[in-house]
Amino acid sequence: MPEIxxxxxxxxxxxxxxxxxxxxxxxxxxxxxxxxxKVQQVLDDEHRATKMIMQVHDELVFEVPQAEVEWVKTxxxxxxxxxxxxxxxxxxxxxxGANWDQAH
Numbered sequence: 836m837p838e839i840x841x842x843x844x845x846x847x848x849x850x851x852x853x854x855x856x857x858x859x860x861x862x863x864x865x866x867x868x869x870x871x872x873k874v875q876q877v878l879d880d881e882h883r884a885t886k887m888i889m890q891v892h893d894e895l896v897f898e899v900p901q902a903e904v905e906w907v908k909t910x911x912x913x914x915x916x917x918x919x920x921x922x923x924x925x926x927x928x929x930x931x932g933a934n935w936d937q938a939h
Contacts, residue, residue: 866925867893869918874911896935904931 838850867890874895878885885907886898895915899907908929915927932938 863893866919867895870915870927871895873914873918877910877914891935896938899931 836850836854838846839854841847841850871887871890875887877883878887883903883906884900885903888896888898890896895911897907897911908931912927912929916925919925930938
């Protein structure tokens with residue numbers, strides 16, 4: 836970040852914000868990737884019909900048959916919360932709906 840030493844205050848401040856934010860965003864990206872791998876592994880191991888459809892920032896979107904909704908509501912947040920041990924709790928929340936908008 837060459838701008839961190841800029842004599843221009845706005846550029847320097849922007850670079851400082853980016854430097855502070857980078858580790859948090861990078862860690863969040865790593866956590867969601869670890870979560871995707873773990874959840875898919877369990878879906879495969881248990882021969883679940885649930886499909887991981889996509890990632891949207893820090894969210895995972897699934898297509899879930901009605902028979903597996905309760906399992907997904909319980910197990911996916913647990914699996915995601917357990918992918919790393921941190922000094923603060925790692926929480927995962929779940930929403931259910933017929934589409935992405937309704938699940939929020």
